[in-house]
Amino acid sequence: MSRILDLMPELEPDELQFVQQMLGDMPYAEMQQFANIYRARRKKPQEVLILIIVGFFLIAGLQRFYLGQIGMGLLYFFTGGLCFIGTILDLINYKRLTYEFNVKEAQTVKAMLRY
Known part of the structure; x- marks a missing residue:
């Protein structure tokens, strides 16, 4: 786990645990590439x-647009x-x-790295 923590210290605890399990015994060079992407x-x-707080006062649904949930963003808007x-x-x-x-993005990045 220390290798992941060294590469990505900004991860939340749950996210760190998921990424650690997902990467498993991946070589360090590939792990660095994963971390960068x-x-x-x-x-x-x-x-x-x-964005949620801004949604209270200005435009509702900004957080959904930001997270790629366009349909929900429009519904909220x-x-x-x-x-x-x-x-x-x-x-x-x-x-x-x-x-x-972030889980979906991590899975997408891992799939990209597995040519």
Whole structure:
């Protein structure tokens, strides 16, 4: 685990555990390549939280657009965050939303590296 932690110290604990299990015994050079690509594609929970808060006051659904959920983003935009209920739920679950996005991105990056 220390190799992953050395390469990507910014990972959340759950995300770090998932990436460690996913990479397993990958060679260090390939692990460095994974870390470089994944770092550029992953989203930070703090950024999602900021977008949710902005959604309360300006444009609902920004967090969904940011996470690549265009359909939900449009739904939130046209319904005012589902009358603020969806926005409040996203505020409570922002770390889970970010984690799910990052898991998909990690799997995509790993698949890209396996020619």
